Amino acid sequence: MSVTAPLGFRAAGVAAGIKDSGARDVALVVNDGPSYAAAGVFTRNRVKAAPVLWSTKVLSGGRVRAVVLNSGGANACTGAPGLEDAQATAEKAAELLGVPAGEVAVCSTGLIGERLPMDALLAGVETAAGQLSRDGGLAAADAIRTTDTVSKISFRRGEGGYMVGGMAKGAGMLAPSLATMLCVLTTDAAVEPADLDAVLRRAVAVTFDRLDTDGCMSTNDTVLLLASGATGVRPDLEEFGKVVTGVCADLCRQLLVDAEGATKAIAIEVIGAASEEDAVTVGRAVARSNLLKCAIHGEDPNWGRVVAAVGTTDAVFEPDRINVAINGVWICRGGAPGDDRSKVDLRPRDVTITIDLSAGPHTATVHTTDLTAAYVHENSAYST
Amino acid sequence: MSVTAPLGFRAAGVAAGIKDSGARDVALVVNDGPSYAAAGVFTRNRVKAAPVLWSTKVLSGGRVRAVVLNSGGANACTGAPGLEDAQATAEKAAELLGVPAGEVAVCSTGLIGERLPMDALLAGVETAAGQLSRDGGLAAADAIRTTDTVSKISFRRGEGGYMVGGMAKGAGMLAPSLATMLCVLTTDAAVEPADLDAVLRRAVAVTFDRLDTDGCMSTNDTVLLLASGATGVRPDLEEFGKVVTGVCADLCRQLLVDAEGATKAIAIEVIGAASEEDAVTVGRAVARSNLLKCAIHGEDPNWGRVVAAVGTTDAVFEPDRINVAINGVWICRGGAPGDDRSKVDLRPRDVTITIDLSAGPHTATVHTTDLTAAYVHENSAYST
Structure with a gap:
């Protein structure tokens, strides 16, 4: 289920105390390979949160080993200290997992304009790293909720037996919607970064980009696609695009019916x-x-x-x-x-x-x- | 007060039965001259109501002898029959007043997509013509209300003793706001149509155009400025522009505080x-x-x-x-x-x-x- 439906991925979701409610607020998704190919699409808002600036740099390399996500704070409009916080978060996960920090993406969602409680967040990353499992997809999806009343997860099998899974949160579209949309997609197909990028951009354009609940564009919107290649299946790209688009459309539908206060x-x-x-x-x-x-x-x-x-x-x-x-x-x-x-x-x-x-x-x-x-x-x- | 504060103008507002409530719903404003110079600014929505199409043509001549306004129906998205209705309204007023129909502007506000009850409207125009008076400005302002809880009127004296008056309705801006904004401004200064046009465009650009209550652009928004020249005063155009802008800003302020459901x-x-x-x-x-x-x-x-x-x-x-x-x-x-x-x-x-x-x-x-x-x-x- 969720991001751990495909082979080669482990995940965890823990309560780190960032949210006052005591609910889960830190998620960790790890790609165990053998491939670490990845692509990302980010908000078009010119005011970008620190984790978006960090992750854009990470994704430019086309490889992602892990993604740290937190709810309870957007780390947006936090200046240079906020950027240091995003980097420190990636470095903490990198150290725990023994991977390069430059291959760890970070996503945040919550209130704009406040620093994250870094002690709690870094302790949460450590706890999450200790709880990583092949069953962790649901806990991870739960940990990224803000005003979402339910977790949003999806998965779909492609030709030749590979899988695409995903989780999302938010009450809006990639851009618009200030109710930040975060989405992590995973696959155990073997696909090169450039091909992942093309497939993801087209899938997002016809799904998340056509979901507009309140016309407000978030500073934090992020969609990531990670490929472990664990099945060894090299899919036809057109067919792979359809499967990825199908998962995105399913997640969109879940976001739509859970949109804030909506009855239609x-x-x-x-x-x-x-x-x-x-x-x-x-x-x-x-x-x-x-x-x-x-x-x-x-x-x-x-x-x-x-x-x-x-x-x-x-x-x-x-x-x-x-x-x-x-x-x-x-x-x-x-x-x-x-x-x-x-x-x-x-x-x-x-x-x-x-x-x-x-x-x-x-x-x-x-x-x-x-x-x-x-x-x-x-x-x-x-x-x- | 209102559109009859300047010399040379008479007005009336009557209940013609267009509104189920029995409230006033037809207004008539007449310029008795000696000048009939006029300018207009209309919605930028590409879907324009029939009265907007009619009045745009009238204003292209730079002369307006009278304006008929109705609430209770927008006469928008009514096709060729709607355009005939707008023309018939102007012709009725023209006949009663003994002026050319091509110099009678028409404004409507209300629900989109329904024909106006023409029998009631034309009878209302006749009643209004019989009640025209120098004191009719308040009744006219009352007759153009839709969801407005109060009438919006303003007037201001310029250098040399001329006057600018006006009435408005609506809960929004010229464009945007589907809660149609109608405004008729009058003056007894002597100003040529081209100068009126330049002054009105600039005044609207810094007032009504900067009032945006819900981002929705109406099919019917209209602002008219009529000059009777009855005082014979030829104002300095910069000074005249300030007075017109002042009246527009005052009306804007009244629209803003009466916007639908607003508390701030x-x-x-x-x-x-x-x-x-x-x-x-x-x-x-x-x-x-x-x-x-x-x-x-x-x-x-x-x-x-x-x-x-x-x-x-x-x-x-x-x-x-x-x-x-x-x-x-x-x-x-x-x-x-x-x-x-x-x-x-x-x-x-x-x-x-x-x-x-x-x-x-x-x-x-x-x-x-x-x-x-x-x-x-x-x-x-x-x-x-």
């Missing part, structure tokens, strides 16, 4: 776009409309708010050729009222909004949630 | 920017952070969410040179923790967030509100 999972399906980029742009604009997200929360098929959001983009379309369906009922045709809005059933949790731009053959789907009083409550009271 | 009025003051455009970009990005808006609602000085929003922009800055103050306390210095956050008092309704980019001499202030459960409630239940 909304798929915004854009069809008839002049380009895939246009389709994503339109989907994202609609996903970020607070007014629409409120309307869906109120089970109100307010398609005017959909069309108004489309109108803010620079995508190719003519206003009088836009069609919009909500849960299969085409309530807007040619930019004007279509079928009877009373036919739309918005009671189910899953909502699909289909937007036909009538401008080309391209499509994309962006996922979001409704905006609720519970979201406001949760995010009004997070740090205090 | 937040000024995001960006200083040290490399350009005014950078300052506005950063202010707007921060104003649109749902997470920050929730934090301020919870009276939590969560400056990490400010810095994270800044990081999503392409403005010129170095992450480790950003300083942030909330209500005067510099809790972030050099991108890292600064003064003690417990010193920040967030209990007052007015909140000022100052962001120093340390990148140049330019500044701009963007205004927004907090995000509240009341906002969610109001916008969950708007059309149903």
